[in-house]
Amino acid sequence: MTVLRLKSGTSWSDTYARCVRAAPEAFTSDRLLNLVRGEWRPVGTPGEATTPLDGTEIPGPPRIDVDEAHRAVAFAIAEHGRWGAVPLDERKARVLAAVESLAEHRDLLALLLVWEIGKPWRLACADVDRALDGVRWYLENIDRQSAGRVPLPGPVSNIASWNYPMSVQVHAELVQVLAGNAVVAKTPSQGGFHCLTLAHALMRRAGLPVTLLSGQGSSLADALVQAPGLGALAFVGGRANGRRAATALADLGRRHFLEQEGLNTWGVWDYSDWPTLAAHLRKGFEYAKQRCTAYPRYVVQRALFPAFLDTYLAVLASLRFGHPLAVADPADEFPALDFGPVIHAAKAAELRAHFDAAIAARGIPLHRGDLAAGSFLPDFLPDQSLDAYIAPSCVLNPPASWALHHSEPFGPLDSILLVDTESELLAAMNAGNGSLVASLATDDLDFAARVAPDLLAFKVGINKPRSRGDREEVFGGLGASWKGAFVGGDLLVQAVTFGPEGPDEKLYGNFPSYSLYPPR
Template identity: 65%
Template sequence: MAATIAPPVPVPAAPALALKPGTAWSDAWNRCLAVAPEAFQGDRVLNLWAGTWHREGRALPATTPVDGTPIAGAPRLDGPTAARAVRAALDEHRAWRHTPLDERKARVTAALDALTEHRDLLALLLVWEIGKPWRLATADVDRAIDGVRWYVENIDRMLVDRAPLPGPVSNIASWNYPMSVLVHAMLVQALAGNAVIAKTPTDGGVACLTLACALAVREGLPLTLVSGSGGELSEALVRSPEIGCVSFVGGRDTGARIATAVADLGKRHILEQEGLNTWGIWNHTDWDALTAVIPKLFDYGKQRCTAYPRFVVQRSSFDAFLAAYLPAVRSLRVGHPLAVADPSDPLPDLDFGPLINAAKAKELADQVAEAVDRGAVPLYRGDASSSGGHFLPGQDTSAYLHPVTLLGPPPSSPLHHAEPFGPVDTIVLVDTEAELLAAMNASNGALVATLSTDDPATYQRLAPQIRAFKTGHGKPRSRGDREELFGGFGASWSGAFVGGDLLVRAVTDGPEGERPPGNFPGHHLMP
């Protein structure tokens, strides 16, 4: 008798995803119009100077990296208008620097309370404008608010025998942390007695920054927020004699030009620049700990100045490293940050969403293809199915790049010596400690590094030879704030160091002849 074969049991199709109700860009924009009508008009944001919101500026079209939806673009000013804004900021500075500290603390606290009230809207803007998953977007807002509250509590002792700078502080920052880096710095600078100028990042974050500044200006804080190309506005925001300090966070090319300008002018400066942060593996056996940390290193698609895109691995441990690394990378979840299967579902806890734009995703994909053509070995290439497939039906995914891991990037590839600023890991194998150190120091200075080794004595011996400002023993290091010092080595930093008291010292004057600790032309001075 022939055996009866049971028919296959149909696997139910996964429910189609949809935007969580109330999270569409139109929802966020309408809330901005309601909360801060002085700063948002029609379909555009305004520029802020002299305590007033201005319609001047050429608004360029923009789309979100999340799914290609049109969003508000930055209203770009020309150089002469930016110079007017700087002169107005100097007038605000001259009045604000004489405002009693208790009043400054009260106004900053009121601004923080307003930011707290609208925390979810600020985070939703970050999701749409720069593609941060909800967990990371809310963390960015919370870190800004909590960090500045710490400074309010401690500012009295920090300002003993110190005074505001002669002119306002000018801020030019990258797009990836609008709240916890840029707004945080602006509010601390104002708390210390300075008027503050900021340029909105070219690639995203203008609506979030506009809302944050609108809430702060209502409390009487002397903030200026302008948009425009760096080349056109640099004369005003960097070289103007009215500027008391320049604070820059971004790439090395732009940073080098600003460093030259401020050095020629003898101007106070804080210049944080990219570097190839590396993770070394040498005589290491705690592979479970490495597996646990790998997913965290991919937060926000490694679009962070303290991301670790390079692993330098002892050749004899390469098989064990891969056994620990690959399962962790395969577990990563990538997709639309606001897509849910059911309207009542919470927003997804993704490791990352899109890159900042489709051009960046293509650039990295092209670099990966070119590196492989020149001899790099592809060890892992993620795709939508391996990363969870968390996308809307028919969604534009041109800004998404799934995790990639390459072994041995060729020296001719940018992936060999530069920070990719995306979810592309490269691995270099070494046989000696000298090779380990040379590979970990490939970019002439970095912000952070980590060395995983079982022997504390080995760590103590090798760590001082790694050219990174912070080096961890088997654990990642971060930018840090509050009590923690932050700076860099080589081409990754120039000017004053920051963190805790030093962030305040960097934007205030102390005893005659004092120079803030940091990297300045002609010498290196540690605190």
């Protein structure tokens, strides 16, 4: 039996020591600092955190109070005015310097994502690379994108989720800065704060007007959402918090783009290309489906269920999961995993409880995976915690009363619904009241053309999945999955600048008073 060990040089103590050496202004030997009022300061109460990999205690985010947050925002507002007067060529040079510095520390940023949020190495590197490649594209296009436009009247406030700290949050901030805005960002409470601290230390060194603070979102909302003088709010998170933010913004007339959860679905109808679908399904399990464009729901034509089930179960059997740093020899390459843990032990327990609740209400337990199939470190680290790990599971025909019948699990817990008519398929695929993406697997392209326009999803794939997209591709959501301006490509710059019409400019988006949707 092969004994697995931790890859050489990747322990948490080694990783944190590298952070202290790389950015001593932001990391001390035992705590993180907040980047407020232009400097890294030991303000806020250091939090407690554990890594999902094995339960190791790591420094948590230093949570500040709302008064300190207001002071930080006030400084950012003043800095915004100065930054908006900096010529575009100078802004481009400083953003490029930040990108090059981030690229130099790419492996350390990726390793922090492995430890903090459980991403396998390949996916952690992809998160960093996607952020940097995306910003390079904006550097090449910003002259055209910003022509005739001016920065917002105040900085952009960023409240983002923990799952993509680099390719979503840092990427967006760098584009906002490039467009002439100062930015204020909050570290997610559940993870990613070490990676963001290192990234913002490098961004600040390049002379960029960035603020990074930690704290409970509900406590800091008065400063980060409603403070007078802010120019826009960029939010990525759940519907409950997004709804509160939208309500707070209702009377402010402030630019906003609020990405919220959605129950993304695959519909399978009159279909025969099972090997192609199998490849899509397998890739869909990357990072344990902890992303906004994951597909946790399959709506399948009843007559096709035997063939779908053979395909789906074979995919589950092929998945590789476990500790992202477990290798047979400490000098080996990083393991090629589809996913590691979910974000924390409480989330894993919640998913197990959802599975049990579905079965108790007469759902069919189609599959319940076993952690014994994963790769862990019992001999090397006998006391490691596996509480944040969960094997893939699936419920067939979950009851309508199930908590996840209308919302996303954000983990490897799937559900399958069997249908007999097109109307049933549409109703089941639209159960989540709006989503970011949906897909149809079908040999009948006329059927796809007829059904796709009635799906409550911003992007619809025909025999392929859809993703968030950047650069030339617009991103948004329909229904309750999105509020405010759509982003992606030129629209991201438009959302954080004013055109000749000023504040009255109409943007593509999902607004209460009007909706302008570009082609899907």
